[in-house]
Amino acid sequence: MTMTTVLSRNAFPTLPSYPERMIQFGGGNFMRAFVDWQLQQMNNKGMFQGSAVLIKPTDQGVDDLLNEQDCLYTVLLNGILDQKMISDREIITSVSRLINPYNDYESFLALAEQDELEFITSNTTEAGITYHPEDRLDEAPQKSFPAKLTALLYKRFQLGKKGFVIIPCELIDRNGEKLREIVLQYAADWKLGNDFVHWLETENTFCCSLVDRIVPGYPRDKAEELEQELGYQDNLMVDAEPFLFWVIEGPTWLEEAFPLAKAGLNVVITSDMTLYREQKVHLLNGPHTAMVSLGLLGGLETVEEVMNDNLFSVFVQQLIEDELIPMLDLPLQELQSYAEAVQERFKNPFIRHELTSIYLNSISKFKTRLQPVLLRYQRERGELPKLITLSFAALLLGYRGDRLHRQDSPEVLTVFDEAWKEPQSFISVILKRTDLWGEDLSSVPGLVQELENNIRQLDSLGSRITLKQTIGGEIKCSDS
DSSP: OOTTTTTSSSSSSOOOOOEEEEEEEEESSSHHHHHHHHHHHHHTSSSSOEEEEOOOOOSSSSHHHHHHHHOOOOEEEEETTTTTTEEEEEOOEEEEEEEOTTTTHHHHHHGGGGGGGEEEOOOOTTTSSSSTTTOOOOOSSOOOOOOOHHHHHHHHHHHTTTOOEEEEOOSSHHHHHHHHHHHHHHHHHHHHOOHHHHHHHHOOOEEEEEEEOOOOSHHHHHHHHHHHHTTTTTTOOOEEOOOEEEEEEETTTTHSSSSSGGGGGGGEESSSHHHHHHHHHIIIIIHHHHHHHHHHHOOOOHHHHHHHHHHHHHHHHHHHIIIIGGGGOOOHHHHHHHHHHHHHHTTTOOOOHHHHHHHTTTTHHHHHHHHHHHHHHHHHHOOOOHHHHHHHHHHHTTTTTTSSSOOSSSHHHHHHHHTTTSSGHHHHHHHHHHHSSSSOGGGTTTTHHHHHHHHHHHHHHOOHHHHHHHOSSSOOOOOO
């Protein structure tokens, strides 16, 4: 076998195939190294014997690589887990095919005919579970993920078949409930009838879920070295940390129907995931979102670089200890223990977690991960949390578009482009956008003025000097 061999079923004809048991909206790095990797582990133990068919959720991006490699790819686990060094490489065979509904809508709807399909998962980013009133049943396809899902479920209902267990993985609060609400809204808008609504509510199980695994994605900096080691070319290989945690809020019978925990995976099926979610979203995802714009503006590229930087590491530590932990209603010892584990994971030298990958859709991420803490802090203490506020200012500055390469929906970018045309009024205008924040943030005491001050400092002094002045104290760093 030569190094020109590309990973595919022709090159590896003995790799197993499995019947399709899951529909998965989204085939990005995270889902392939999280959900599909877990399917692989169950398959390895003979406990699931199923695969996922991927649905391309938007008309953007390229799907040629997945098709060229027959949806095969390698997951690379690197790091420390339970005080043991892990370095694992595994070809994942639990993905069957990719359907692009934008050029093959018929194949998408035909999935409703497959009786073996039982589960639906998704990760269409935080902005994915949204309602678009312009979507129609007769479109091919609909724009939004929930509308596509509604069309598929309606076809399933029309065929008189059983429903699904639906487990969205988007990082929004009560993701399963919100998805269900939007599907029911489309059912009403499209006048699909009471019988369909009854079938939706009785034959389908919408679960809220919480996902936790750091997945940096394709290891560009070491791809050639890895291909030499693996003995084949894999343009879809995915780097991930060994740590994994999945909380699914659902019925107890799921433990048998979807035996993740029985396969030895760190998965909890519970009747109430609230405490798990608050801990993870605010103490792991929160620092990610807080560090990303400041770090990029400061010339840093990865999470590890942030944690090894004398200044930025203090920022992360103070953010967690002074602003995040005090606002969470969990036992202090548990929060501190989780926070220590999070910071160890951030320092994983084997994972190149690029800040640009975290930067994707930063507005919706801030709303979910940091905005609730900022608002509670201000209400309870009568002042703004200085580090969260500074990170918010850096985020807004980055969305001016001249410093950082923005990665968000066209609608969000248009809002910012219009607002930034009048720099003097930008903060007041953008904070009033309830479509971005869910409420009018311009009414938060002191927020407009503090953000304006922070943006002026970031613009004139740079990220490092501004951060150093905000933190205060004697910190050895290079003011570059």
